[in-house]
Amino acid sequence: MELTKHLYxxxxxxxxxxxxxxLASNGRKVTIxxxxxxxxxxxxxxxxxxxxxxxxxxxxxxxxxSNYTEFDGILLLTNKSFGNEKLAEKLKLKAKxxxxxxxxxxxxxxxxxxxxxxxxxxxxxxxxxxxxxTKNKVRLRPVAPSPVGVxxxxxxxxxxxxxxxxxxxxxxxxxxxxxxxxxxxVISNCVFNSICPLLEVDNGVFHRNDAVLQIAKTxxxxxxxVAKEYGILLTTExxxxxxxxxxxxxxxxxxxxxxxxLNKRETEIEALNFAVAKAAxxxxxxxxxxxxxxxxLIKIKSELSY
Numbered sequence: 001m002e003l004t005k006h007l008y009x010x011x012x013x014x015x016x017x018x019x020x021x022x023l024a025s026n027g028r029k030v031t032i033x034x035x036x037x038x039x040x041x042x043x044x045x046x047x048x049x050x051x052x053x054x055x056x057x058x059x060x061x062x063x064x065x066s067n068y069t070e071f072d073g074i075l076l077l078t079n080k081s082f083g084n085e086k087l088a089e090k091l092k093l094k095a096k097x098x099x100x101x102x103x104x105x106x107x108x109x110x111x112x113x114x115x116x117x118x119x120x121x122x123x124x125x126x127x128x129x130x131x132x133x134t135k136n137k138v139r140l141r142p143v144a145p146s147p148v149g150v151x152x153x154x155x156x157x158x159x160x161x162x163x164x165x166x167x168x169x170x171x172x173x174x175x176x177x178x179x180x181x182x183x184x185x186v187i188s189n190c191v192f193n194s195i196c197p198l199l200e201v202d203n204g205v206f207h208r209n210d211a212v213l214q215i216a217k218t219x220x221x222x223x224x225x226v227a228k229e230y231g232i233l234l235t236t237e238x239x240x241x242x243x244x245x246x247x248x249x250x251x252x253x254x255x256x257x258x259x260x261x262l263n264k265r266e267t268e269i270e271a272l273n274f275a276v277a278k279a280a281x282x283x284x285x286x287x288x289x290x291x292x293x294x295x296x297l298i299k300i301k302s303e304l305s306y
Contacts, residue, residue, distance in 0.1 A: 004029065005029075005072075005073045005074055005164065006029045006030075006031065006071075006072060006073030006074070007023055007028055007029065007030045007031075007073055007074050007076060007164070007165075008030075008031050008033050008071055008073055008074065008075045008076065009030065009031070009032045009033065009076045009078055010032075010033045010035045010065070010075060010076065010077050010078065010079050010087065011032075011033075011034075011035055011077065011078035011079035011080075012032055012034045012035075012062065013078060013079075014130035014131060014132050014138040015078045015103065015126065015128070015130050016032055016078040017032070017047045017049070017060070017130075017138050018049050018128075018130045018138050018140040018170065019076070019078065019103075019170055020032050020047065020058070020060045021047050021048070021049045021056050021057065021058045021060065022049065022056070022140075022167045022169040022170035023165070023167065023170075024058035024059075024060060025056050025058055025167070025169065026167040026168075026169075028164065029073075030060060030061070031060075031061045031062075031063055032060055032061070032062050032063070033063055033064060033065050034062065034063070034064050034065075035065065035079040035083055035087055038064050038065065038066035039064065039066055040064050040067075041067075042061055042062065042063035042064075042067060043061075043062055044059050044060065044061055044062070045059070045060055045062050045136060046058070046059050046060075046136060047059075047060050047136050047137070047138070048136060048137040048138070049137075049138055049139075049140050049169075050133060050137065050138070050139045050140070051140055051169065052141070056169065065090055065091070065094070068094060069094065070094050070095070071091075071094055071095040071098050072098075073098065074098065074099045074100075074101065074161065074164070075091070075095055075098055075099070075100045075101070076101050076103055076165075077100060077101065077102050077103060077104055078103045078104065079104070080104070080266065080268055081102075081104040081105060081106045081109040081268055081271045082266060082268060082270060082271065084104075084109055084110070084112055084113070085112050088112040088113045088115075088116050088118070089112075089116075091118075092116050092117075092118075095118075096116075096117065096118055096119065097119055097120070098120065099120040099121075099122065099153065099157060099161060100113065100118060100120065100121050100122070101122045101123070101124050101148065101161060101165075102121070102122070102123050102124060102151075103124045103126050103146075104268075104271075105126075105185070105186070105189050105193075105256075105268050105271060105272060106186060106189075106268060106270075106271025106272055106275055107182070107183075107186055107271060107272075107275040107276065107279060108271075108275065109271055110123065110151050114151070114152065118152070119152060119153070120152060120153040120157060121150075121151040121152040121153060122148055122149065122150060122151060122153055122158060122161060123148070123149055123150075123151050123178050123182060124146055124147070124148040124172065125146060125147050125148075125175075125178070125181045125182055125184075125185045126146050126185075127142070127143040127144040127145065127146045127147075127185075128140060128141065128142045128143055128146060128170065129141045129143070129203065129246070129249075129250040129253050129255075131253050131254060131259065132259070139253070140169070140170070141249060141250050141253060142169075142170065142171065143245065143246055143249045143250070145166075145171040145172055145173040146170075146171065146172050146173070147172075147173055147174070147175030147178065147181050148161065148162050148165070148172055148173070148174060148175060148178070149174070149175040149176065149177070149178020149179075149181070150178065151178075155174075158174055159174055162174050179232065180232050180233075180234065183223075183227045183230075183232045183234065184234055184238065184239055184242060186223075186272060186275070186276065187219075187220055187223040187224065187227070187234075187239050187276075188239060188242050188243050188246065189272050190219055190223055190272050190273050190276060190291055190294075190295075191206070191216040191219050191220065191243055192243070192246070192255045192257075193255055193256065193257035193258075193267070193268070193269065193272055193273075193298070194219070194257070194269070194272075194273055194291075194294035194295060194297070194298050195212060195215060195216060195219075195294065196254070196255045196257070196258050197255065197257050197258040197261050197298060197301060198294065198297055198298065198301065199212065200258070202250075202251065202252050202253055202254055202255075203246065203247050203250040203251065203252075203253050203254070203255055204247050204248070204250070204251030204252060204253075205247070206243055206244060206247040207244050207247040207248050207251070208251075213240075213243075213244075215290075216240070216243055217236065217240060218290050219290055219291050219294065220236055220239045220240060220243070221236055222276075222286075222287075222288040222289075222290055222291045223239075223276050223288065223291060224236060224239065225280075225286045225288075226276055226279050226280045226283065226286050226288060229279075229280075229283040229285055229286060230279065230283070256268070257269065257298065260302070261298075261301060261302050261305050262305075264305050264306055266302065267298060267299075267302045269295050269298045269299055269302070272295070273291050273292065273294060273295030273298070274292070274295050276288060276291055277291060277292045277295070
């Protein structure tokens, strides 16, 4: 795969902007596509990314899916996963043969693309947090290189994609066992994306407050019991240390669901707590009452904010 291939980032949120600037600063050809906005002309936006020790900026083309009849590059999905049903329908005649990388949270978020016969599907588990500062400026805090693995496709193409995406600012790596990594991230997200918004606190609360950490441990243990039913073997300590690492690295930052509620936007809780609950129900052997309760409270809190 040529390193000059065009990279289309679907979604115009904080991760999309941070990734676009990182790639453009590394010489890649990048366009951000607003997934839910059609029939709007393309324009250029100067975007800044604040790191811990530097600030990057780049002029990024912003366009819409409707402005294209066919995509000749790689599509990176950073939009909210609840939009994937409609997005798959939009792309099936424009990008069915194009590699698609899901940089989204949740379980089974690629299902509609699989059902429609897309041929090259890859899943990325983002190990970075980002937060809006102003309309054109975001703060990025990488935690570790983000793993990318195959859903449908080849290892050779996967390695080429990772080479294209990887930069010193926003790093990626190939991962053979992506399903285990997905579950580990989903369980961590069930913790952060429900507890932090309900307490109205930043991500750092778990390494600062032992009582909150104990609630997180309960959620982790419930979710791990479900994961085990699907052949995913992780320990409480594995996930708990992951939660603490993210908490320390992103101390002071608000998790995406908390940002969504504050900005009166729909959350991804259906692909997190409720997706784990559905997986538990399908297994017929496990119950996740605390995980479900926290999810229900987030859903109510989100609806009350509209």
